[in-house]
Amino acid sequence: MSRVEEILALINHVPPFPKVAERVMELIKNPDVTAAQLAEVIQYDQVITANVLKICNAAYFGLPRKVSSLDEGLVVIGHDILKDILIASSSARFFKGKVGVGYQLEQGDMWKHSVATGIMSKLLVRHIKDVDPGSAFTAALLHDIGKRFLSSFVADDFERIVAKVDKENCTFIAAEKEFLGVDHAELGGMILEKWEFDQSLVDAVKEHHNPKALEKEPLTALVALSNSLIISLGIGSGADGLATELHGEGVKRFGISLDTLQICMADLLAEMERAEELFSI
Amino acid sequence: MKIIVGISDMKISNNPKDTLITYSLGSCIGVVIWDPAVKVGGLLHYMLPESKLDRARAQQNPYMFADTGIPALFKDSYELGAVKSRLIVRVVGGSQLLDPTGLFSIGKRNYLIMRKLFEKNKITVSKEDIGGSVNRTVSLDIGTGRVLLKVSGKGEFEI
Numbered sequence: 430m431s432r433v434e435e436i437l438a439l440i441n442h443v444p445p446f447p448k449v450a451e452r453v454m455e456l457i458k459n460p461d462v463t464a465a466q467l468a469e470v471i472q473y474d475q476v477i478t479a480n481v482l483k484i485c486n487a488a489y490f491g492l493p494r495k496v497s498s499l500d501e502g503l504v505v506i507g508h509d510i511l512k513d514i515l516i517a518s519s520s521a522r523f524f525k526g527k528v529g530v531g532y533q534l535e536q537g538d539m540w541k542h543s544v545a546t547g548i549m550s551k552l553l554v555r556h557i558k559d560v561d562p563g564s565a566f567t568a569a570l571l572h573d574i575g576k577r578f579l580s581s582f583v584a585d586d587f588e589r590i591v592a593k594v595d596k597e598n599c600t601f602i603a604a605e606k607e608f609l610g611v612d613h614a615e616l617g618g619m620i621l622e623k624w625e626f627d628q629s630l631v632d633a634v635k636e637h638h639n640p641k642a643l644e645k646e647p648l649t650a651l652v653a654l655s656n657s658l659i660i661s662l663g664i665g666s667g668a669d670g671l672a673t674e675l676h677g678e679g680v681k682r683f684g685i686s687l688d689t690l691q692i693c694m695a696d697l698l699a700e701m702e703r704a705e706e707l708f709s710i
Numbered sequence: 711m712k713i714i715v716g717i718s719d720m721k722i723s724n725n726p727k728d729t730l731i732t733y734s735l736g737s738c739i740g741v742v743i744w745d746p747a748v749k750v751g752g753l754l755h756y757m758l759p760e761s762k763l764d765r766a767r768a769q770q771n772p773y774m775f776a777d778t779g780i781p782a783l784f785k786d787s788y789e790l791g792a793v794k795s796r797l798i799v800r801v802v803g804g805s806q807l808l809d810p811t812g813l814f815s816i817g818k819r820n821y822l823i824m825r826k827l828f829e830k831n832k833i834t835v836s837k838e839d840i841g842g843s844v845n846r847t848v849s850l851d852i853g854t855g856r857v858l859l860k861v862s863g864k865g866e867f868e869i
Contacts, residue, residue, distance in 0.1 A: 671806060
């Protein structure tokens with residue numbers, strides 16, 4: 430089996446994405462859905478249930494008393510926050526532990542980078558029309574899922590990859606592709622495909638390092654832009670550093686200026702504090 | 711004690727047992743100052759060049775911007791007895807994504823405004839490690855003034 434075949438075979442062993450999130454998302458589409466109906470589905474996933482309760486009881490909501498039942502919690506948080514909790518709880522399990530060692534990421538860095546990118550996408554989505562904020566958050570949160578599975582292969586070829594990036598001033602992802610035959614964005618797209626996510630999300634993950642991503646579909650542009658800003662800020666970054674390429678002028682088609690981007694960067698820090706609980710999910 | 715300086719943050723110390731450290735500078739810039747006579751040092755990690763972007767926020771957190779953070783860093787060190795002419799100044803960071811269109815030039819802008827401020831105030835930079843597309847982690851040992859720089863994919867060295 431060739432190297433690339435070995436990597437691609439991994440996809441068959443990727444655990445499934447929790448179904449609960451998908452079923453709840455479907456239920457939420459009905460505006461008359463009750464907390465009891467949602468709780469009926471959610472209660473079977475212990476991780477999501479625990480996170481709903483944890484987040485309801487976080488300082489952010491400032492509730493006078495402790496929420497201890499799922500029904501009660503679902504009334505408190507509202508559907509938008511519930512969606513974020515669902516997707517974050519379902520995704521976190523893939524990013525926990527020492528999963529990014531090949532990229533020289535410390536434990537927790539990959540999750541931190543993912544959540545920060547998710548939060549940035551929610552700040553930027555206000556400026557990009559025709560993108561559903563829920564899809565933006567999901568795609569941004571999962572954009573580096575390929576790294577989770579490519580990490581150990583990157584570790585094997587680390588010296589060669591870093592040397593190429595350094596000597597040729599190329600992108601890290603180009604070096605991944607050259608030495609491993611597949612890069613983490615491609616692999617991530619395949620994983621989302623296997624998980625049966627919408628094609629727009631698959632594309633956004635697959636194209637998030639495409640230098641021309643800002644000229645593509647709005648969701649793809651949004652994820653690439655969010656990721657680039659978080660990389661610039663060095664949040665949860667590893668050996669790949671800022672060695673990625675994005676043709677920035679593409680943001681002009683959305684009417685976004687450099688000042689808008691800088692304001693989003695400034696807003697990010699406060700938003701990250703507000704969303705502190707998401708990092709510990 | 712190890713004191714962590716976050717993004718848009720600054721710390722000053724005169725305790726020789728302290729080490730100030732800031733992790734993962736991308737386009738942000740870390741300014742490290744140290745006065746060997748009184749062993750007072752400071753580390754600033756600013757994110758954006760100019761406070762005119764958002765005056766209210768700059769007032770709330772001056773360390774977010776170069777033009778408010780750098781004066782605050784020097785001023786606070788003087789309060790602990792540092793003297794401008796003795797301060798050793800080292801600067802790192804200001805990396806950039808690869809962007810041939812030049813829009814994502816925050817690292818470069820962060821650097822240029824710092825140089826302008828330093829020129830105006832006659833401050834000399836003794837060492838710098840700026841630009842490229844790497845991540846940097848920098849630390850200052852208050853007791854010795856030793857500054858360690860870790861560059862992504864390249865290891866750690868003293869500057």
